[in-house]
Amino acid sequence: MKKTTAIRYQPLILSMLAASAISGCALSPAYHVPTTPAPAVYKEAQDWLPAAPADTLERGPWWQLFGDPLLNEMAASIEVNNQNVALAAANYAQAHALVAEQRASLFPSVDLTAGATRSGAGSASAPAGSGSTVGNQYRTALGASWEPDIWGKLRAGVAGASASAQASAADLAAARLSAQGELATDYIQLRQYDAQIALLASTSEGYQRVLTITQNRFNAGVAAKSDVLQAETTLENAKIDQITAVRQRAVLEHAIAVLLGKAPAEFTLAAGEWKITVPDVPLGVPSTLLQRRPDIASAERRVAAANEQIGIARAAYFPDISLSASYGYGASKVGGLFNASNNAWSLGMSAAQTIFDAGAISARVTGAEAGRDAAIAQYRQTVLAAFADVENQLSATRALMQQQDLYRAASTAADQVEAQLLNRYRAGQVAYTDVVTAQATALAARRALVQAQSDRQTTAVALIQSLGGGWRAE
Numbered sequence: 001m002k003k004t005t006a007i008r009y010q011p012l013i014l015s016m017l018a019a020s021a022i023s024g025c026a027l028s029p030a031y032h033v034p035t036t037p038a039p040a041v042y043k044e045a046q047d048w049l050p051a052a053p054a055d056t057l058e059r060g061p062w063w064q065l066f067g068d069p070l071l072n073e074m075a076a077s078i079e080v081n082n083q084n085v086a087l088a089a090a091n092y093a094q095a096h097a098l099v100a101e102q103r104a105s106l107f108p109s110v111d112l113t114a115g116a117t118r119s120g121a122g123s124a125s126a127p128a129g130s131g132s133t134v135g136n137q138y139r140t141a142l143g144a145s146w147e148p149d150i151w152g153k154l155r156a157g158v159a160g161a162s163a164s165a166q167a168s169a170a171d172l173a174a175a176r177l178s179a180q181g182e183l184a185t186d187y188i189q190l191r192q193y194d195a196q197i198a199l200l201a202s203t204s205e206g207y208q209r210v211l212t213i214t215q216n217r218f219n220a221g222v223a224a225k226s227d228v229l230q231a232e233t234t235l236e237n238a239k240i241d242q243i244t245a246v247r248q249r250a251v252l253e254h255a256i257a258v259l260l261g262k263a264p265a266e267f268t269l270a271a272g273e274w275k276i277t278v279p280d281v282p283l284g285v286p287s288t289l290l291q292r293r294p295d296i297a298s299a300e301r302r303v304a305a306a307n308e309q310i311g312i313a314r315a316a317y318f319p320d321i322s323l324s325a326s327y328g329y330g331a332s333k334v335g336g337l338f339n340a341s342n343n344a345w346s347l348g349m350s351a352a353q354t355i356f357d358a359g360a361i362s363a364r365v366t367g368a369e370a371g372r373d374a375a376i377a378q379y380r381q382t383v384l385a386a387f388a389d390v391e392n393q394l395s396a397t398r399a400l401m402q403q404q405d406l407y408r409a410a411s412t413a414a415d416q417v418e419a420q421l422l423n424r425y426r427a428g429q430v431a432y433t434d435v436v437t438a439q440a441t442a443l444a445a446r447r448a449l450v451q452a453q454s455d456r457q458t459t460a461v462a463l464i465q466s467l468g469g470g471w472r473a474e
Helices: 002-010 010-022 061-065 068-075 083-104 153-219 226-261 286-292 292-318 360-428 430-466
Strands: 107-122 133-146 319-332 344-354
Touching: 002 107, 061 068, 061 153, 061 226, 061 430, 068 153, 153 292, 153 430, 226 286, 226 430, 286 292, 286 360, 292 360, 360 430
Parallel strands: none
Antiparallel strands: 107 133, 133 319, 319 344
8 A cells, every 4th residue: 555545544544543442431330239138147047056067058969968869860860851951051052152242243344255247238139249348347355344332332232141141041050950959849749658658558458457357346246337337438538548649649750750851651760768858958147148049140140231231222322333444356357356456445434323313212221221120129029039938948947847746746646546446446445436536537647747757858958949059159
């Protein structure tokens, strides 16, 4: 390029350099994590002295606290096979790709073009040399365009996309925690039904023996036919309850199969030992909940993304500036295309500014600010709900611990009453209706104890989930 040409375009080049130098001025409001109420201690954590180390949930998979090898094996496969987790993982990958796409807008776009045309003048049917002209034109050019981020619009888009990607990462953690918690809960309830089925089978055997005794007494003429009918009714009701428990267990088995990404027909979970382990869950202070729970992290990152939308909307108040440059060759013959005399170049800058839009830009800015305020409200509501969730699980944990002891005492007493009344019935001292009542009470007490043991375990799972599980914010 000649020196005079460089001087001629010096103002344009300087303007391009100046635009590059001042690019990145931010129009988004300075972001601060919204304030939320954070109590010093949990209200329902009085006298809470967990035996497990305080870092148990941080360093290892939380489901291992229940000491069940089969549960450990299934929970570990959730991340690979569960389709809800796979969906969240795909959403995160998509959000991550959007960040890369937004970041690419900060750099110039370069393109290479090439073409060839054949044109002529005169009659298309006239023979060559009779006044018609035909010519060829070949060209190639390298061009570049760039929108300098003078007002920070593009960087706001990158920051917003990054915050959205971080929210998607938290959503992935939340989906994983939800699936793991649901698996643990379903598995515990399935084992509880195994215990119920075994209890009802044992009870039915006992009722069958009582029916035999009653039938013998009726044959001997010392018992009424109604006693036999009542004994048969009690036995059949116990069998009905057993069938119902089998059906409910099957529903849970199918649900576990789906959680593991398998068709129910391809999955079978054999009856096995129920490990009635209720772990002590380390609480930590309430403020750690803001970092541990993925749903809170997701809500906070969406506030940050909404905050960047304000900057993007405000950028419309300022002109859009774009820079372009190209350098290429054009010739009528391919052989001479790249001769120095056939080169051509250009530099350009354009700006566009909206003069009147009847307040549309202001409306978009106001809408973006309202969107940020809505995200802040959602974040604060999520935090409040999280604190309430922990308090609820702590209250339920304490109540169930006390109830289990009472259920155990009630079951022991009811068993004794049932045995005593059966002995007295054999001796002819009480009516059979007293035996039936005692049998029903004893069975209900046994089943209530099994249910209480299951409730304590599932509540422990819910408490771990409400504390954020083993997830940890990066």
